[in-house]
Amino acid sequence: xxxxxxxxxxxxxxxxxxxxxxxxxxxxxxxxxxxxxxxxxxxxxxxxxxxxxxxxxxxxxxxxxxxxxxxxxxxxxxxxxxxxxxxxxxxxxxxxxxxxxxxxxxxxxxxxxxxxxxxxxxxxxxxxxxxxxxxxxxxxxxxxxxxxxxxx
Numbered sequence: 001x002x003x004x005x006x007x008x009x010x011x012x013x014x015x016x017x018x019x020x021x022x023x024x025x026x027x028x029x030x031x032x033x034x035x036x037x038x039x040x041x042x043x044x045x046x047x048x049x050x051x052x053x054x055x056x057x058x059x060x061x062x063x064x065x066x067x068x069x070x071x072x073x074x075x076x077x078x079x080x081x082x083x084x085x086x087x088x089x090x091x092x093x094x095x096x097x098x099x100x101x102x103x104x105x106x107x108x109x110x111x112x113x114x115x116x117x118x119x120x121x122x123x124x125x126x127x128x129x130x131x132x133x134x135x136x137x138x139x140x141x142x143x144x145x146x147x148x149x150x151x152x
Contacts, residue, residue: 003064007090010056014075014087017053019046021083040083060090067093070100074111074126085115086125092139101131106148108132 001009015021020040030037060068070093078087088111095103102109107130114127116138125138132150135142 001059003094004091006056006060006063007067007094010053010060011087011090013049013053013056014090016041016049017046018079018083019043021046021087064094066096066100070096070102074113077111077113078126082115082124084124086139088126089139102128104128104142105145106132107135107142108148109142112136 016023018041022038023041024036025039026035027037028035057068057072067090071088071090074088074093078085092104093102097103097108099108102111107128109128109130112127112129115124116127125140127136127138128142129136130148133148134151135145135148137145
């Protein structure tokens with residue numbers, strides 16, 4: 001399995017192994033032609049996915065401990081807090097500088113653990129802050145935003 005596939009699988013297993021995490025389901029109480037609705041993950045569903053999460057965590061910890069350790073702190077913060085906030089992506093921590101800060105478009109980013117309610121109408125996201133230029137925003141802001149230009 002490639003490193004990218006491992007990260008995606010871990011992301012999925014981490015989310016599904018979290019009791020209370022919002023998931024889509026279908027039934028008569030839902031809206032639309034397919035009866036879609038959002039409900040929290042049950043304890044039993046989360047427990048059933050826990051072995052996959054543990055196995056994939058061990059694999060990533062073995063092959064890329066830096067990425068795993070950087071992601072794990074923010075994942076545990078997310079898991080203990082508001083589950084309606086978008087969960088930090090595992091692959092976001094893959095490119096790091098010598099201090100462990102996430103690198104994206106030359107920005108040196110740290111997760112502020114503040115919530116950005118403006119991400120979209122349905123989901124909130126964490127705010128990232130650049131230690132070099134002062135940029136602040138969520139992942140979509142980073143994608144559409146400028147490259148880092150360090151302050152003089």
